[in-house]
Amino acid sequence: MSDRPAGDGPAGEPERLVHDGVSEVWRVGGTVRRPCRPFTATVQAYLRHVSSQGVDFVPEPFGYDDQGREVLSFVDGDVPDEPLPDGVWAGEVLVALARLIRRLHDAAQGWEPPADATWGSIPGQQDVVVAALFERAELVAHQDYCPGNVVFRAGLPAAFIDFDLARPTSRVADCVNAMYWWVPLVDPGDRRPAARDLDAGRRLRVFADAYAMSAAQRAAVVPVACQRVRNTAVTMAAAAAADPIFARWWAGGLRERTARAEQWITRQAPRLAAALDGPNCPACLVLRPI
Ligand SMILES: Nc1ncnc2c1ncn2[C@@H]1O[C@H](COP(=O)(O)OP(=O)(O)OP(=O)(O)O)[C@@H](O)[C@H]1O
């Protein structure tokens, strides 16, 4: 888990919160300050909406400070850092994550973004064309459940932060983003030792059951996951060409890992799809499928 300050500095001075260093994020008392970007007002409107629907596991938006930075509530807990602790691969983590995402989706369903809504993306995407992961956007969702954006408490996912990539999407496409990171949907050779022998099919199934996916959603998971990793190869190459942080990740092995993830999921696709098909796991909370 990352080394997060227990509070602001002794004299109340701000403390820099660093994960991958994409954004300059500061903690000031019970708040965080993040740079204001073109999409910030849209994301704050979205956070206000889901909070009004009872979601208490996202930062509260407080507008802007006198330096023009956005102000959000600081969310208590631990944010996992690489190398990820072995405990994050427990089945309960996947169940808690899927249930939080289901609640976030249900709260966002029906929200109409403002007419001037602006959405974020990774760098270099303006000239990139990839296949869409859904026919029709169903709702606005997080879309970036990497470990640095999930806050844990008592060993379980308890909140989401960093909604910079939130945008209109489908429930399945958003779930597939979380599945990629947390099943995970990568070649076993690219996983930490504790995750190497995980049964990806079974874990997809645990997630789908905890989310209470419908049969149609389950059937869409593997095709969407295959397309997503193909898109990643294109979008991350463009991001690497446009931004030095992405260039460092890409040249530092992400390019090869993405290619291996694509080969792995293509080979595994029939087995993964079969694992998702069938009656709900009785141990999981049964929600009304969407
Ligand atoms: N509202 C918040 N509450 C608690 N911690 C936060 C909050 N926002 C950010 N952080 C901490 O700061 C780190 C970086 O913030 P954030 O994820 O918002 O930025 P980022 O653009 O992803 O930058 P990075 O690439 O550094 O992760 C997070 O991993 C987390 O530890």
Ligand SMILES: [Mg+2]
């Ligand atoms: Mg982040």
